[in-house]
Structure formats: structure tokens, C-alpha cells
Amino acid sequence: MPEELNLNELSRVVFLGLSQNEMFTLNKVAEEETRCFFSLRYTSVSHVGSGDQRHGISSCPPRRLCAVNIAVFWLLGISPPTKKNTLSYKLSRLSRSCVYFLLSCLFFHTVVVLYGAPLLESALETFSLAVLLSTLTTLRCLCMLGPNVQAWIRVFSRDGAMSVWDTSLQITTGCSVVGAWLGAFPIPLDWDRPWQVWPISCSLGATGGFLTGLLVAPIWIRWHRKQLTYKLK
Amino acid sequence: MKLSSSVFSALCLIIELLGIALFLRGFFPLPIKSSLSSKSKSSDLPAEPVLGSSPNSTRVPPPLFNRVVIVLIDALREDFVYGPSGKRFMPYTRNLVESGSSHSFTAKARPPTVTMPRIKALTTGSIPGFIDVVMNLNSQALLEDNLLWQAKNAGKRIIFYGDDTWVRLFPKHFLEYDGTTSFFVSDYTEVDNNVTRHLDSTLKRDDWDVLILHYLGLDHIGHISGPHSSLIGPKLHEMDDVIKKIHTSVITTEAEGTLPNLLVLCGDHGMSETGSHGGSSEPEVNTPLVLISPAFPMKEGMGEPGVVEQVDLTPTLALALALPISQNSVGRLIPAVFQKASVREQLRYLHINGHQLSNLLRDSNPSFHKEDGYEQFRMAEKAHGSWMKLYVEGNTSEVLSNMAKKVLKQYLEALQAMSAALSKQLGKYDMYSMMVGMSLILQILVLLLLAMPEALSGAACVDVPLATTFLSLPFYLLVLLGSSVHVLVCTSSEASCYFCSLPWLLAFVAIIFSSALFCSLVAMAARRSLCKVDNKQPKTSSSEWTLSELDILLLIGTLGHTLSLASSSFVEEEHQTWYFLLNTLCLAVFQDVCRKYFREKRRSGEEEEENLLLPSTVEEKGASFSPVAELGVSADSEKWLALATPLLTLTCCRMLRSLNQTGVQWAHLPDLSHWLNSGDHKVFLSLLSVLSLLLIFLLVQRHCSLVSKIALALGLLGVYSYRAAVGSVLFPWQHSAQPMSKGTGEAHFVYVFVLGILFTGVKDLLRSQVMSSVVDGRRLKSRGLWEVYSGMVLLVALLLRAHNLPTLACCLLIQTLMAQFIWKRLHYDAAQTTIMHYWFGQAFFYFQGNSNNIATVDISVGFVGLESYVEAPAVFLTAFSTYAGPLLWACHLVCYLSSERDRAVSLGHSSYCFALLRSIPAVFYVVLVTALRYHLFIWSVFSPKLLYEAMHTLVTTAVCLFFTFMDQDRTRRP
Structure with missing residues (x-):
């Protein structure tokens, strides 16, 4: 990644533009998602027992997010340059990425169940939250770092970031998870609002956290540019 | 004064416990008491209001019922009678409710929905304070004016079978009794058989006027397996049989020429969905109240049962039996029961009840004149007087009956307003005691926070400059200020105040201690800030500490x-x-x-x-003689x-x-x-x-x-x-x-x-x-x-x-x-x-x-x-x-x-942490509860939590003392 190191200033500008661009699209997606969830809740209230329909709607926002994420990263080509360019290598990378994504969905699902989500009841909703969380965290890692666990561990260990991209990845991932964590807070309140129903508030929290992360990351990087450039050497 | 961390934290917790105790004493209001120390007498009854000089009678209206059987089923939920399970398991009762000569109501119990406060509420008509829960296990004789005392005083013969709480509450009130203990929750057949076995012989006799049966089995089943258990059905069947037995032998067969008898079926509280009780959820507070007597008109079909307060039963029963209403009752009579009485008598009943409520209101509220209910009652009394005048004069026109209806309505509204005002009165707090307790624990919290660097240091020693403050001027000024405030508050306030009723020496010691604590807090804070200003050394070290x-x-x-x-x-x-x-x-x-x-x-x-x-990854070898020994892995x-x-x-x-x-x-x-x-x-x-x-x-x-x-x-x-x-x-x-x-x-x-x-x-x-x-x-x-x-x-x-x-x-x-x-x-x-x-x-x-x-x-x-x-x-x-x-x-x-x-110092550190961890929520909660004392949920949600917090502080204090003992003999060792 030498060009990135040398053209530090440039890359930061590009990053800013990108994140704003991406934020814009994501904002739309989040809005849509919110609407989706609301409509889902209302439809489920009005037609009790239409579980399949529910699932169909609720899994759409992560799918769109996936698409947007992958498209953005593909277009900008931030992922580390690969030495081998054969088709089979690409395929194996793709399949490994898919497996990792699935595993991360299962991981998030397990964690959420450990946090107290019902085990059997509304398992589909829980899984949709897990997919959303994976999209916001794992998918970005896959896009930027590839299916390379060592790199992941490096980025997410203390002082492991080696470029602004790594830092932004750290920040957005952390913000998404913390957002989902904070999103669980309103659930016990007795306000009887439709968005308090599991897992809507958590999904909203995760999305909100992610958006905050996108907003905060450039600002934070700009703020700490002295330390960061030092670290990049 | 140098103290080791563990001693320091234990002392802090003990003082905090005292502060919380004082706060609790002020927070839980004592029940409303009439100023008269004696009990109501028939001679105290007000005269019938009559305008002019015609002779007015002070006699009590005649009783409506001859004998009364009260069947109190513990934890009888509303839907056990009125709901689908009532239809299924209590067919006889349900038939009486739907088409018999009966009145049925939903009686709202006030939280805490625990048996003893409910029994007190049913008999005295007042609403016992929350603190009665704490005393629940320790019931003593009820000294307040109550229905049973009045009945006994009037020569009624009372027989009681059931929960022995009654026997302890009303010693020597019963002609005959058999108490069953309510504490073996796993037993739900024997307790009820012990009640029912007396029933046949008692019903045949006619040497009693009031029979009270308190069945515990249903409550026990609730505690064991909840309201949807398979045990509930048979139990309700059993209760239905009891009702049937009483109804056929006492209510329907009555001698000519005597007054009708009355059967009251009620529950003391409901049962939550988990089968317990004590809170204020709907299924816990809603209990059925069914009054069955041939005196009532036959019902056709079951409408929605009317809603009354549980305490309304007390004045109703008292008036229907021609007894004085107990002084502290806040209930109002149930008008439906008195429908068959003449208009004059109906007005008279309402007047007596209103008079009693207005007396209670006058005693408990200094600004009673401003209460709507009091004003309404005065108006109604006047209108009643003019109606009486017309009535005595022999007027029988349409005007009279219209006027009677109007007076009746006025009375009912006045009763409702006064009853509501009295119930609201229960939220009166002893603010002075609360404030003193709160200031004490706030000081302790600040002390704990200020001592944090010292208590968590390597020496684990806290230096509280308590001794030096005794020589300082601000201390004496504070003591003077505190004492004068104390004297001022205690002499001026009319309401009873616990802290004022303490012996003056004790109060003075508390004031001295509090001022000394305050002075030493200021000294410690000053020392801390001076330290920071003087040398920059700690500052840099603290920034390193991440x-x-x-x-x-x-x-x-x-x-x-x-x-x-x-x-x-x-x-x-x-x-x-x-x-x-x-x-x-x-x-x-x-x-x-x-x-x-x-x-x-x-x-x-x-x-x-x-x-x-x-x-930290460097492994230490040899630290292996811990009880948490190596497992050999x-x-x-x-x-x-x-x-x-x-x-x-x-x-x-x-x-x-x-x-x-x-x-x-x-x-x-x-x-x-x-x-x-x-x-x-x-x-x-x-x-x-x-x-x-x-x-x-x-x-x-x-x-x-x-x-x-x-x-x-x-x-x-x-x-x-x-x-x-x-x-x-x-x-x-x-x-x-x-x-x-x-x-x-x-x-x-x-x-x-x-x-x-x-x-x-x-x-x-x-x-x-x-x-x-x-x-x-x-x-x-x-x-x-x-x-x-x-x-x-x-x-x-x-x-x-x-x-x-x-x-x-x-x-x-x-x-x-x-x-x-x-x-x-x-x-x-x-x-x-x-x-x-x-x-x-x-x-x-x-x-x-x-x-x-x-x-x-x-x-x-x-x-x-x-x-x-x-x-x-x-x-x-x-x-x-x-x-x-x-x-x-x-x-x-x-x-x-x-x-x-x-x-070596870890025990001291950890006991300090325990004290701090307990103090922060406890103090915050006490301040919060004071601020929220008029919150809607204060009795149902915040008060129980306050008791839990206090209890938890007590437990933590015990733990800290244990820590201190363990730490003590470590320091003694070289």
C-alpha cells in the first residue's frame, strides 16, 4: 500500500468524499429500512400470523445494504491488491468470504441469544438483526481486508491500524456494535411503542451507530492526524 | 483520625444505615388517625339535621340484617368468580351472582396486597400504610377502632374460623374460634378442612350473629403453582360447595318475622399471573365482592359488576348492622345495599357516613375547609334539613321525592370527594426526618468519594480529620445553626415528626456528628485541592494512569x-x-x-x-498454595x-x-x-x-x-x-x-x-x-x-x-x-x-x-x-x-x-469498593424517591424498591464487617 502512505493527504480527501457519498446512500437505505420495519410491525399487527411475509420484508434492508457496500468498495477498489489474479483464486476468495459472512451471522445470532433474545420465538427476526450487524461490520472487513483472519486480528487489536482505512473500519465497526447495544435500552420501558418491539430498536440502533461512525471517522482522523501519520511510518 | 480502609468503609456503611433508617421512618407515612383516642360510640352520632325546632332523633336507623356470614377467600381473584373459571368451577355462586338476589361488585384492594394489611383495611376501613408489610409477620392486637370491636361492643356474638392472623389481631373478640396457621404454604387441603369441619354444626346453631370464615387454601395453591394450575379448579369447587351450604342453610331458610340474613363473599386480595401477590397489578388488586341476601331484588342476567373500594365494605356493614362506623374509616357506603330502606333512612345513613368522614377530614387536614367534599357535605346537610322539615310537616308531593333524589345525589358526591381527599392524605411525609437522614447519607457518600485516592492507595489508610474539627469555629457555628433549626422546626410544625420525638440528647448528638462530618469533609476537600495545586507530580502520574x-x-x-x-x-x-x-x-x-x-x-x-x-503475561510460579489450587492442567x-x-x-x-x-x-x-x-x-x-x-x-x-x-x-x-x-x-x-x-x-x-x-x-x-x-x-x-x-x-x-x-x-x-x-x-x-x-x-x-x-x-x-x-x-x-x-x-x-x-491490602480495597458500590445507588435512590414522592407509582414500584435497597445496605454492612474482621487479623500479623 505504498501509494496510500505517500498520498496520505489525497487519500484522506478521497475518504471524506467517499464516506459522505456512502453516508448519503446509507441514509436513504436506513430510512427505507425504518419504514420497512414499521410497515412490517403494522402489517404483523393487522394480520396476525403472517410470519413468512414478515421474514421476506425484514431481510430486505440488509440485502440492500450488502449490495451498496459491496458496490461502493468494488468501485473504489480499496481492497488490498492481490498478487494472483486467476479466476480460481478469486472464486476461492469469494467462497471463503461467503463462509465467513455466514459464520459471522451465526456468531452474532448466538451473542444476541446469549444477551437474552428468545431462543425459538421470533428467531427469524433475531437472525435478521444478526445479518444486519454482519453487514455493517463483517462485510466491510471482508471488502477491505479480504478473508484474512490475521489481518482482522491486527486491525482490531490495540494500536493495530496501519492506514486511515483501518482506523475508519475500527470506528464504524465499534460504533455499529455499540449502537446495537444501546438500542436494547428502550426495550424494557413501558411505553408500548411499535419500535420497542424486539429487534427493531436494536436494528435502528445499529444503523444509527453505523451512520454516526461514518460521520465520526473522518472527523476523528482529522483530529488525530499527527498521531496517525506517526503511526503510519 | 487514621483508619484502615476496611474499618473506614464499615463505619461509613453503619452510619449510612442509620441515615437510611431515619429516612425510612419519615418516608413511610403513618396511617390517618382520628384525634379522638377512644372509639366511636352510638351516643356520638349526629342528630338528624332538621331546620326549625321540631324534635330530631339521634337514634341509629334499625339494622337491615339479622345475621351475617362473611366468607373471605384468600387470593380470590375477580375472574375466579366473574370470569370463565368462575362459570366452570363455581356454578352455584355464579348462578347466585347472575340471577339470585344479590349484588356483585369488583372491590379494589389497595397495595400492598398482602393479607394482614387487607384484613386491617376490611375491619377498620382505613388504608394501612406500606410499612404494614414489614410488620406483616409480626401481627399484634389491633388497637384501632374497628368493625369487630363495635360489633362485640354492641353485644353481637362473633364466631371465627380460619387464618389465625385474625385471632392475633382481635384477641378476645370471638365467642368461638379456630385459627389455622397460614405459613405452611405447601399445605392447601388441611387448612381449609380445619375451617369447613366446624361449618355444619355452627350453621345449625343459632347462638351467633356474625360468622367469619377465612379460607387460605386458594392462596397457598397460588403460591405453589400459580393461577392456572390444575389445583385451582377443585379448590374453587370446594369453595362453591361451602357457599352453597351456607346459602341453603342460613340465607334461604329464615324464620318469619325476623330480619333477613346476609352472606358476604369476598377476597382479601387477588393473585398475579405468577400466583403471588403484594404488588398493584390489575389481577392482584381486583377482588370480587358478592353480597347475597333475600332482602335484595332478584337479578336478571349479569351485567358488568360495579367497582367499589375494598374499604367501602366497612361502613356498609356497620350501617347495615346498626353499628357506629369506625373512626378511621375512609370508605363510603355502597348505596345499592340500602335500596329497600325508606328514603328518610337512606338519607340518614348517608348523613352518618358523611359526618364520620368529615370529622376524620377535619382531624387529618388543617385546611379541610378548602376541600370540595367538605363544602358539598355542608350543602347536602342543609338540603337534608329542609327536606326533613317538609317531610315532618307531612308533605307528600312530587317535590319531596325530587328533592330527596337531589339530596341523595349531593350526599353521594360529597362522600366520594371526601373519601378521595382522605385517601390522598396518606401520601403525607415527615419531611424533616427525611431531610436529616438524607443529608447524613449524602455526607457519607461525599466522604467515600473524597477518600477514594487514599483508600485505594497502597497503604489503604484513610485520614479523616474528625478530631481537629472539634476545635474549629465553623464546627461550633454549624452546631448552633443545626440546633436552632431543630428547635425551630420541632416547635413550629403541627404534624408529628419522628426526629423531633427522639430524646433531645440523641438528636443533639446527631446534629454534632453531622456538623463535624461536614467540617471534616470541607477540610478533606481543601486538602485534596491544595495537594493538586502544590505539586504537579500527582497530575502527571494520573494522566499516565489510563x-x-x-x-x-x-x-x-x-x-x-x-x-x-x-x-x-x-x-x-x-x-x-x-x-x-x-x-x-x-x-x-x-x-x-x-x-x-x-x-x-x-x-x-x-x-x-x-x-x-x-x-502481565509473565507467569508467576509458586503462587500456588491458594484454596483455588491448580487443577493440574x-x-x-x-x-x-x-x-x-x-x-x-x-x-x-x-x-x-x-x-x-x-x-x-x-x-x-x-x-x-x-x-x-x-x-x-x-x-x-x-x-x-x-x-x-x-x-x-x-x-x-x-x-x-x-x-x-x-x-x-x-x-x-x-x-x-x-x-x-x-x-x-x-x-x-x-x-x-x-x-x-x-x-x-x-x-x-x-x-x-x-x-x-x-x-x-x-x-x-x-x-x-x-x-x-x-x-x-x-x-x-x-x-x-x-x-x-x-x-x-x-x-x-x-x-x-x-x-x-x-x-x-x-x-x-x-x-x-x-x-x-x-x-x-x-x-x-x-x-x-x-x-x-x-x-x-x-x-x-x-x-x-x-x-x-x-x-x-x-x-x-x-x-x-x-x-x-x-x-x-x-x-x-x-x-x-x-x-x-x-x-x-x-x-x-x-x-x-x-x-x-x-x-496485603486487597481486602481493604475491596471492602471500600463494596461500600462505595452500595452507597452510590442507595444515596441516589433516596434522593430520587424524595423528589418523586408524589409520583403515581410511588407506592407500587418505588417504595418496595426502597425497602430492598435498605435491606441490601444492611446485608452489605454485614459483609463489610466480615471483611473488616478478616482484614483485622491480617494487619495484626507481622
Whole structure:
């Protein structure tokens, strides 16, 4: 990644533009998602027992997010340059990425169940939250770092970031998870609002956290540019 | 004055406890009392209001009923009579309600929905304060004016069968009685048979006027298996038969020429969806009230039953029996009962009731003139007078009846307004006592916070400049100020004030102490800020001291939990907060573990430019004579075990969470404990208990001496046979269905071993003091502590219900694993370990099935191994089993910390942390409750939580004292 190191200033500008661009699209997606969830809740209230329909709607926002994420990263080509360019290598990378994504969905699902989500009841909703969380965290890692666990561990260990991209990845991932964590807070309140129903508030929290992360990351990087450039050497 | 950290924190907690006690005394209002100390007499009755000079009568209207039978069914929920289960199981009663000559109502019980306050409410007509719950186990004779006293005074002969709370409340009131004790919750047939067996002979006799039957069986079934249990149906059938028997023999067959008889069917409180009571949810407060008498018109079809207050029964019965209404009654009569009386009598009844309420209002409220109800009552009285004048003159026109209707309406409105005003009066607080208590605990909190750097320093010593303040001028000025405020408040206030009623010497000592504390706080704060200004050295060192993620989490969790207490939902669902925090804690610990082990691996494997090896990863050899001894595992498997520990903890917590549903919103959801207790799954419950007991034995016996090991094994065997004797689990070779016993013998058997193990432990602790060799003494002390701990475990195993034994086993498993692989290996300091222990303790408090509602306190624990109710052991056992989780974790913390050789001050640090962790929420909550004292949920949500907080502070104080003793003999040792 030498060009990135040398053209530090440039890359930061590009990053800013990108994140704003991406934020814009994501904002739309989040809005849509919110609407989706609301409509889902209302439809489920009005037609009790239409579980399949529910699932169909609720899994759409992560799918769109996936698409947007992958498209953005593909277009900008931030992922580390690969030495081998054969088709089979690409395929194996793709399949490994898919497996990792699935595993991360299962991981998030397990964690959420450990946090107290019902085990059997509304398992589909829980899984949709897990997919959303994976999209916001794992998918970005896959896009930027590839299916390379060592790199992941490096980025997410203390002082492991080696470029602004790594830092932004750290920040957005952390913000998404913390957002989902904070999103669980309103659930016990007795306000009887439709968005308090599991897992809507958590999904909203995760999305909100992610958006905050996108907003905060450039600002934070700009703020700490002295330390960061030092670290990049 | 130099104090070691542990002594300092124990003293702080004791003072805080006194402050909270004073606050509680001021917070829980005393019930409204009429100023007259005597009881109402018939001669006190007001004259009938008549304008002009015509003769007016002061006589009481004649009674409406001859004999009254009151059938009080404990925990009779509204839908047991009016709902579908009433239709199914109580056909006779339902028929009477729907088409008999009866009146049916939904009577609203006031929280706390516990039996004794409800009995008091039904008989005195007043609403007993919340503090009556605390006194529930300690009922003494009721000295207030009440219906039974009035009835007895009027020469009525009263017979009582049922709950012996009545016998204790009303000694010498009954012509004949048979009390059954309500505390053996597992017995639900005998208690009711003891009541019903007298019924036939009593109904044949005619030497009584009032018969009261109090059936407990339904309540006991509710406590055992909830309102949807299969036992409810037969019980309701049985109650229906009782009603039928009474109705056919007393109500329908009456002699000519006498007044009709009355049958009252009521419940004292309802039953929540989990089968308990005490709170204020709809199913708990709604009880049926059915009045059956031939005097009432036949009903056609059942409409929605009208809603009345439970206390309304008291004036209604009093007037219908021509008795004076008891002085403190806040109820108003039920007009439907008096429909058959003449208009003049109806007005007279209303007038008497209004007069009594207005008297009570005048006595309890200095600004009674401004109350709407009082004004309305005066108006109605005047209108009544003019109506009487017309009536006496012989006017029989349409005008008269129209006027009567108007007066009647006016009276009813006035009664309602006065009754509401009186009920509101109950929210009066003794602000002065509350303020004094609050200022005391606030000062303690500030003191604790100011002392933090010193208390957590290496010396673990706190210097409180208490002595020097006695010589300072501000101190004397403050004392003067305090005394003058005290005198001023006490002489000016009209309302009773507890702090003023204390002996003046005591109050003066409190004022002196408070001012001295304040002065020393100021001195400490000044010293701290001077220190900072003087040398920049500590500043730089403090900036070096960074917080890890775990520290941040612990800090945020503690503060966040404290803030969450401001919301009534979060108080109701506090368990969710703790489970959530605990999960996050486990994940954070997991991250730490991963970081440690994967960093190490990377270092040995690939070469990386950054070789950030944490200094803590350097393993110390030789620190192995702890009670948490090495299990003999290799380094590799140790790594995997360490990685698995947080995950296993998470899994355990998730399982325990679904064991007992608590709280309010999701309490009705099915949980494992209901499934296990449902009767069909007794085999599973037995297997689970056996497994849990085995696991408990394996985990606890490791560090005990041989004698204790044997005692522990026998004790756990005794626990199982006790559970088998009470009928909750199956005994393998028990084939014939034995009658349920109380298991006293088995429980005594376990108690002997508990005492034996505790005795061995204490003996070891004492012997370690006089040991010459330091190493031997230390080892002996560790063993002694562990034996005390295992004695506690055995006692908890005996007291917890069978379905809760897995909770205990999981608790021990997590403790062992965490101590072995996490706390020691990751080198968490004493403060971090203490906070984690505190969180685990809190979570286990809720895993056990507790909540912030009085109803979940399992009082049946107080009778394990006791033939009859003995107060001291019952209270102790109940408190111990309720706080078993926090106590076990605290005790484990002592064992763990004293096993660490190189941490001489860790006990002091951890006891300081305990004190601080307890003080922050307690003080915040006290301030909050003061601010929210007119909140809608103050009685149903915040007050019970306040009692829990106070109790928890008491328990923590005991723990801190234990810490202090353990720490003391460490400092004595060179």
C-alpha cells in the first residue's frame, strides 16, 4: 500500500468524499429500512400470523445494504491488491468470504441469544438483526481486508491500524456494535411503542451507530492526524 | 483520625444505615388517625339535621340484617368468580351472582396486597400504610377502632374460623374460634378442612350473629403453582360447595318475622399471573365482592359488576348492622345495599357516613375547609334539613321525592370527594426526618468519594480529620445553626415528626456528628485541592494512569445502573439491566482473554515488528498454595479452558435467565421453573436436583478438611431427603405415596451439619491466629474461610427451592472457573474483581427469582425445619435465602482475596469498593424517591424498591464487617 502512505493527504480527501457519498446512500437505505420495519410491525399487527411475509420484508434492508457496500468498495477498489489474479483464486476468495459472512451471522445470532433474545420465538427476526450487524461490520472487513483472519486480528487489536482505512473500519465497526447495544435500552420501558418491539430498536440502533461512525471517522482522523501519520511510518 | 480502609468503609456503611433508617421512618407515612383516642360510640352520632325546632332523633336507623356470614377467600381473584373459571368451577355462586338476589361488585384492594394489611383495611376501613408489610409477620392486637370491636361492643356474638392472623389481631373478640396457621404454604387441603369441619354444626346453631370464615387454601395453591394450575379448579369447587351450604342453610331458610340474613363473599386480595401477590397489578388488586341476601331484588342476567373500594365494605356493614362506623374509616357506603330502606333512612345513613368522614377530614387536614367534599357535605346537610322539615310537616308531593333524589345525589358526591381527599392524605411525609437522614447519607457518600485516592492507595489508610474539627469555629457555628433549626422546626410544625420525638440528647448528638462530618469533609476537600495545586507530580502520574476497556465498562455500568433507577420501568425490570451488564462484562473479559492468549501466540509464531508483550503475561510460579489450587492442567489446555470460561459463563447465565421469569412485563411468560414444578415433570426436577447437588459437592469439597467433606456430603444428602419429604422431588425407593410432611427432622439433620462445618471453619480461623508458622497459619486461615463458605453453601442449598438448585450449582461453577482462569491469570486488581463480584452477586439475586416487588420474597423459607412460627430465625432465614446470591459472591470474594499472597491490602480495597458500590445507588435512590414522592407509582414500584435497597445496605454492612474482621487479623500479623 505504498501509494496510500505517500498520498496520505489525497487519500484522506478521497475518504471524506467517499464516506459522505456512502453516508448519503446509507441514509436513504436506513430510512427505507425504518419504514420497512414499521410497515412490517403494522402489517404483523393487522394480520396476525403472517410470519413468512414478515421474514421476506425484514431481510430486505440488509440485502440492500450488502449490495451498496459491496458496490461502493468494488468501485473504489480499496481492497488490498492481490498478487494472483486467476479466476480460481478469486472464486476461492469469494467462497471463503461467503463462509465467513455466514459464520459471522451465526456468531452474532448466538451473542444476541446469549444477551437474552428468545431462543425459538421470533428467531427469524433475531437472525435478521444478526445479518444486519454482519453487514455493517463483517462485510466491510471482508471488502477491505479480504478473508484474512490475521489481518482482522491486527486491525482490531490495540494500536493495530496501519492506514486511515483501518482506523475508519475500527470506528464504524465499534460504533455499529455499540449502537446495537444501546438500542436494547428502550426495550424494557413501558411505553408500548411499535419500535420497542424486539429487534427493531436494536436494528435502528445499529444503523444509527453505523451512520454516526461514518460521520465520526473522518472527523476523528482529522483530529488525530499527527498521531496517525506517526503511526503510519 | 487514621483508619484502615476496611474499618473506614464499615463505619461509613453503619452510619449510612442509620441515615437510611431515619429516612425510612419519615418516608413511610403513618396511617390517618382520628384525634379522638377512644372509639366511636352510638351516643356520638349526629342528630338528624332538621331546620326549625321540631324534635330530631339521634337514634341509629334499625339494622337491615339479622345475621351475617362473611366468607373471605384468600387470593380470590375477580375472574375466579366473574370470569370463565368462575362459570366452570363455581356454578352455584355464579348462578347466585347472575340471577339470585344479590349484588356483585369488583372491590379494589389497595397495595400492598398482602393479607394482614387487607384484613386491617376490611375491619377498620382505613388504608394501612406500606410499612404494614414489614410488620406483616409480626401481627399484634389491633388497637384501632374497628368493625369487630363495635360489633362485640354492641353485644353481637362473633364466631371465627380460619387464618389465625385474625385471632392475633382481635384477641378476645370471638365467642368461638379456630385459627389455622397460614405459613405452611405447601399445605392447601388441611387448612381449609380445619375451617369447613366446624361449618355444619355452627350453621345449625343459632347462638351467633356474625360468622367469619377465612379460607387460605386458594392462596397457598397460588403460591405453589400459580393461577392456572390444575389445583385451582377443585379448590374453587370446594369453595362453591361451602357457599352453597351456607346459602341453603342460613340465607334461604329464615324464620318469619325476623330480619333477613346476609352472606358476604369476598377476597382479601387477588393473585398475579405468577400466583403471588403484594404488588398493584390489575389481577392482584381486583377482588370480587358478592353480597347475597333475600332482602335484595332478584337479578336478571349479569351485567358488568360495579367497582367499589375494598374499604367501602366497612361502613356498609356497620350501617347495615346498626353499628357506629369506625373512626378511621375512609370508605363510603355502597348505596345499592340500602335500596329497600325508606328514603328518610337512606338519607340518614348517608348523613352518618358523611359526618364520620368529615370529622376524620377535619382531624387529618388543617385546611379541610378548602376541600370540595367538605363544602358539598355542608350543602347536602342543609338540603337534608329542609327536606326533613317538609317531610315532618307531612308533605307528600312530587317535590319531596325530587328533592330527596337531589339530596341523595349531593350526599353521594360529597362522600366520594371526601373519601378521595382522605385517601390522598396518606401520601403525607415527615419531611424533616427525611431531610436529616438524607443529608447524613449524602455526607457519607461525599466522604467515600473524597477518600477514594487514599483508600485505594497502597497503604489503604484513610485520614479523616474528625478530631481537629472539634476545635474549629465553623464546627461550633454549624452546631448552633443545626440546633436552632431543630428547635425551630420541632416547635413550629403541627404534624408529628419522628426526629423531633427522639430524646433531645440523641438528636443533639446527631446534629454534632453531622456538623463535624461536614467540617471534616470541607477540610478533606481543601486538602485534596491544595495537594493538586502544590505539586504537579500527582497530575502527571494520573494522566499516565489510563483506563482499559474493562474499567470503562465497569464505570459506565455502575453509573448507568444508578441512573436507570430513575425510571419506574427500569426499577421493575432491574434484572434486565444486570443481565445485560453481566453479558457485556463477560464479553469484555473474553476480549481480554483473547488478547492475552493470541498476542502470546503471535509472538512465538510469526515475527512482528511490534512486540507489545503485556507485562502481565509473565507467569508467576509458586503462587500456588491458594484454596483455588491448580487443577493440574497443561499450559495449552489451560489456554483453551481460559478461553472457554467466559463463554461457559455466558451460557450458564442464559440458562439461568430462562429459569425464573421475574419483573413485571414478562413475568407471565412460561419459564423453566414452572415447567419443572408442574407435577408431571417431577422426575426431571429430581434428576436436576441430584445433578446440581453432586456438582455442588464436587466444587465445594476441594479445599475442605476431611471432616468437613464428610459433613458436607451428608448435609447435601439431607437436603435431598428434605426436598423429598416436602414432596417436591422423588425419592428413588419411595414407592407408596406418603403423606406430605413438613420435613422438620430432615431439615434439623442438615442444620446440624451446617453448624458443624461453620464451627470447624471458625475453629480453623481462630487456630490460624495462634499459629507460629506464617505459611501454616495462612493455609489454615484459607481453609477456615473456605469452610465457612461451604457451610453457607450448604445452608443455601437447604433453603433454596428444588428448582433453584441449578442456580446455586452454576454460581459455584462460575466462581471456580473465573477464579481459576480469569481473575488470577489476567491479574485484575482488587477493585476490578470486587466490582465484578458485585455484579455477579446482583445478577444472581435476580436469577434466584427475586424482583423489586415484595411479592417475590419467599416467606415459606422461614419455616424450614421449624414446627411453628418463631420470629428471629424466620426473619433471618428469609433474609439469608433472599440475599443468598450477593452473600455467596461476597463470601467467595473474601476466600479468593485472602488466598492471594502478595496482595496485603486487597481486602481493604475491596471492602471500600463494596461500600462505595452500595452507597452510590442507595444515596441516589433516596434522593430520587424524595423528589418523586408524589409520583403515581410511588407506592407500587418505588417504595418496595426502597425497602430492598435498605435491606441490601444492611446485608452489605454485614459483609463489610466480615471483611473488616478478616482484614483485622491480617494487619495484626507481622
